[in-house]
Amino acid sequence: MSTSKANPLPARPLPSQVVKDDEPILVAAAKAGDISAFETLVGRYERKIFRLAQNITQNKEDAEDVMQEAFLKAYEHLGEFQGNSRFYTWLVRIAVNQALMKLRKRRPNQVSLDEEVDTGEELMPREVEDWGPSPEERYKQSELGGILSSTIAELDPSFRIVFQLRDIEEMSTEETAEALGLSIPAVKSRLLRARLKLRQKLNRYFRRSENS
Amino acid sequence: MNCRSIVKELSNYLDEGLDSTLKDSIEKHLEHCDDCRVVVDTTKKTIQIFCNSEPAPLPEDTKLRLREALVKRLRRVRA
Numbered sequence: 447m448s449t450s451k452a453n454p455l456p457a458r459p460l461p462s463q464v465v466k467d468d469e470p471i472l473v474a475a476a477k478a479g480d481i482s483a484f485e486t487l488v489g490r491y492e493r494k495i496f497r498l499a500q501n502i503t504q505n506k507e508d509a510e511d512v513m514q515e516a517f518l519k520a521y522e523h524l525g526e527f528q529g530n531s532r533f534y535t536w537l538v539r540i541a542v543n544q545a546l547m548k549l550r551k552r553r554p555n556q557v558s559l560d561e562e563v564d565t566g567e568e569l570m571p572r573e574v575e576d577w578g579p580s581p582e583e584r585y586k587q588s589e590l591g592g593i594l595s596s597t598i599a600e601l602d603p604s605f606r607i608v609f610q611l612r613d614i615e616e617m618s619t620e621e622t623a624e625a626l627g628l629s630i631p632a633v634k635s636r637l638l639r640a641r642l643k644l645r646q647k648l649n650r651y652f653r654r655s656e657n658s
Numbered sequence: 659m660n661c662r663s664i665v666k667e668l669s670n671y672l673d674e675g676l677d678s679t680l681k682d683s684i685e686k687h688l689e690h691c692d693d694c695r696v697v698v699d700t701t702k703k704t705i706q707i708f709c710n711s712e713p714a715p716l717p718e719d720t721k722l723r724l725r726e727a728l729v730k731r732l733r734r735v736r737a
Binding site for chain 2: 454481484485488492493494496497510513514517518521522569570571574575576577581582587588590591594598609613614616634637638641642644645648649652
């Protein structure tokens, strides 16, 4: 019998709505032509933007192009950034557009965010095994990174992108829907499926019986 | 509330997007259904593991090419 208690995720403000203290200062300086301020922002977010691009495109070269284009476009269009969201959220939206363009160019008939998603029977989890309190601690950081990126790569792109924005970048449902041109119910439906599929895929690494 | 309804409402429950009546019914079900409790718990952990994972450092050559591209374009933008 499982002893772990299932509680909802702790309520906290979304990072997309929390502005780091110095971010508006750096953005204002970059807008005024201070290149080193912009470079500080690049240094702060390059790893995350590269991971996002790699998770969406599933190709290292494409991810590198996407990251470069995202930062260059951000710099060129800084004047249009109104500061209504975090700079990072704005940057993510630029990077997602670039990544989707790459993906569609590479696989024009395979990437559609508009397709209908079935709901019903197959949502029910097949494997139900307890993972214990901190299953990720059984792996080294680099090993865990490999597990997570190969697991997310197995998802269909339309689920992968929604999960990336909602649960990795921690954008709100509304921000995700707007960034991807999807309805809110479509985002919710894809997110639920992505979460359940990833849970099932991670089960093979994290179930107690795997490590006992 | 049955197991199927729990799965259907799983995301809303984890994201704290439910009214208290529905939340209470889910929690009542979880008190006596081990399978659903494990599904809720492992799905929550799935989200947290991805959310807390640190991106790997950029490969040095990738970092270098990004810097070069920035310098090249920024010079052009300023010119």
